[in-house]
Amino acid sequence: MSHTSTRTLVVDAARESAFRPLNGVGGVPGPVEGHPEFPDMTPLWREAGVTVVRSFDWVSRLDTRDNPTSLFPDWSADPDDPASYNFTATDAWVEAVHAIGAEVLFTVASSIPKNKLPAEDVELYGRVVEHIIRHYSAGWAGGPAKPVRLYEFGDQPDFGPLHFGGRPEDFYAMYRAFCEAVSRVDASLTVGGPSLAFALEADAPYREGFLAFVRENDLPLHFFSFLWFTDGSRDPLDYRYVARELRTVLDRHGFTDTDLTLSYWNYLAVPSSSAPAAEKGAFQVATAIALQDTVIDHAFFFRADSGRDPHYGFVDPGGVGDVDGTPDERSRALSLAGRALTGRRLAAAGGDESGLAVAAGRDGDTVRVLVSNYVAPDSALAPRDEDRFTFRIPIGEQRIELGLTLPPQRPDLASARVESARIEVQNLPWTDAIVHATITSLDGVVEGPHPVTVSATGALQLDVPLPPQSAILVELTE
Known part of the structure; x- marks a missing residue:
């Protein structure tokens, strides 16, 4: 293809196909009692045609230790008593998502970074999970009128010491308890996990090891979730490569009917990474288009809010708009892509x-x-010594160093x-x-x-x- 300053783009309105349903987001919907600082993102989400919202970044996670903000604050409490649960804020956010016509992907995970420990009593943990699901899917204890149908277990258990402090076997046992809890409520609900952080690490406990456990124990896995950011490559086509690799792994392990879910995607995730909002917005749009030609079944842009993080105490670089919700190029990218990638797809060259x-x-x-x-940027085009990206995450006084395998560098990115x-x-x-x-x-x-x-x-x-x-x-x- 000749590299000229003007590019001819041809659309054939007679050649139609279907868009892939990839217009999900992760983020905090807006202010609730006790958390008035979060701007209301639902008008933007409605404008962008968001179809599903992942709940992990919401305040009330299910901690495995006593925590007043947890969905189950006190582990000595009676799991059968509605008064033992803290549903208020999460109920409000579920209702806010349902009000714009979107679904909720409810993620069951601990209150990271304060607690990363596995459940002390897996049987009790399963009973608590069952009541939470009964609340959100069957109306128990005044649950929402519209049931939640999608449930995910885990969030980046392979993310070094930051997200899960137990053994892989502990995580597997909790996933089994989660699946059994869901089945006791409604076996037709959709379940999956584990929101893998480092998708290209082969023979890993939370990739091949997790799949082997699920297969050996005949547990449901309707979708396998992973995340990917491009701090180390700045390449919108990373997702094509990573998805193909994971699809091959799933198929090889017999999970040919398991969907592939991209639980987080964005340009940058490391807090020290930075780029102008226009660069981030252009990347968002290019990636939203590129995702349509991958084998990914569901995708969630992270994060479709102001970046205020109620758990880590900083403003996440992956947010959209200003910290007060004022829109910028990232907000508009979310809206433009959501508006465009709907209806019937037309051939475009x-x-x-x-x-x-x-x-x-x-x-x-x-x-x-x-x-x-x-x-x-030029930094992404410089030849790599290896397909490896290392970075540090600041957690209080700690500096946690981590690394992940990257897709091969593409000269066509220039x-x-x-x-x-x-x-x-x-x-x-x-x-x-x-x-x-x-x-x-x-x-x-x-x-x-x-x-x-x-x-x-x-x-x-x-x-x-x-x-x-x-x-x-x-x-x-x-």
Whole structure:
């Protein structure tokens, strides 16, 4: 492909297929009693068409030790008594998610980083889990009117000493208790885990070891979850490589019917990592488009809130908008991608594997074309000594050093130096007509609607600027 400053992108409105359902997010929905500092994210989530929200970042996790903010604060309490549970904040967030028409993926995990210990009494732990699920799926103790149907166990048990302080066997036993608890409530509920942190570490206890335990004990695993951030590569196509590797592992272990769930994704996750909001936003859009052509079944952008973290006490670099919820390029990227990747997918050509990404869709009487021009920083293009990324996580006075295997470095990540795009749309449902084009960009500028002429064959052409670290959404309406 010749590297010119203008790229021609061709959309064929007559060639339709389905979008993959990948519009999930993780994050805190908004303020609740006791936590007024969280901005209300539900208007943005509604605008972005979010379909499912992962609950792990919510305040009330299920701790394995006494904790007043835990879903079960006191382990000496009666697990059969509704008064023993602390459902208030989580109930409010479940209702907030349901109010925008989205589902909840309820994650059962400890109150990290304060506690990473395994359950002391696995049988009691299972009884508590059962009542929590009975509350959220069967209305026990005043549970929500709309039942939660999706449950995940664990969150990064392989993340060094930070997320799980027990042996793999302890984690396996807790997963068995979790599955048995779910089955006692409703065997038709969807379950999975373990939200693997280091997806490419082979023969690992929480990858092959976990799968072997599940298979040997005939436990359900409707989805296998993992996370991936690109601090070490800055490459939107990491997800294609990692997903293929994990799909192969699942199939090899007999889990051919188990879905692959990307429980977290974003550009940067290490607190010391940084990049301009426009660069992050362009990456988000390029990745949202790239995910459509992976073997991933479900995906959750992390984090679709202000980044305020109620557990670690800092502002997470993965958030969107300002700390008060004021939108920025990251917020708009979430919205543009969510609006565009819905309805019926249309064939789109002209993108590349360097960060110039294009997708198109038709939703009712609206045709949308989404384009991103993400440019990887020079640091990502320098030759690596090895496909390994090491980093430090600050936890109080501690500096925890960790490392993970990366996908092979791709020379195609180097920028194609595109500065503008010519968008050609063919076989539109309108002929010999004037349609209206509205162009929305990451910086919040909305241009139009401008009149555009559609030819007798149903074709039109638009020339648009597309500088590095930008993305646009073109919406065509009659």
